[in-house]
Amino acid sequence: MRYWLFKSETSTWSWEQQVAKGEAGEEWDGVRNYQARNFMREMSLGDRGFFYLSQKDKKIVGIVEVCAEAHPDSTTDDDRWDCVDIKAIEPLPKHVTLDQIKTEPKLAEMVLVKNSRLSVQPVTEAEWALICAMGGLGG
């Protein structure tokens, strides 16, 4: 299984909206960036991801799972753009802020730190485990 990070803004698509979609999940549409699209094409059913809020919040608030692999983005006729579907799994008991991530030396190489503008990013297994622990999940 691989790990990812999905970036959103509360004003565009909130964690609450994602949770409201339940098991069915929702298309992660609107991505118009080749790098981000390519990562989505690499995703497999069951891959997990962080749900990160940019701009005002700047923190990871929950865990999502890929529930449909890459398919054409229904919000455009342009066949260059694909997207996956994701569903909410659980919220992080403690939100992990960008500030915390930047303060943790072990996370200095995260794409979130290195290339903050990329809206869909890969996360390493080590980064995943550490952030889950920081967020009060698992053991």
Next chain:
DNA sequence: GCCAACGTTGGC
């Protein structure tokens, strides 16, 4: 609200 960083576009 500003601006730096980055990606995309289009003229040559």
Next chain:
DNA sequence: GCCAACGTTGGC
């Protein structure tokens, strides 16, 4: 195929 101009993103 290069590169300047432009638009967008997102942290501050």
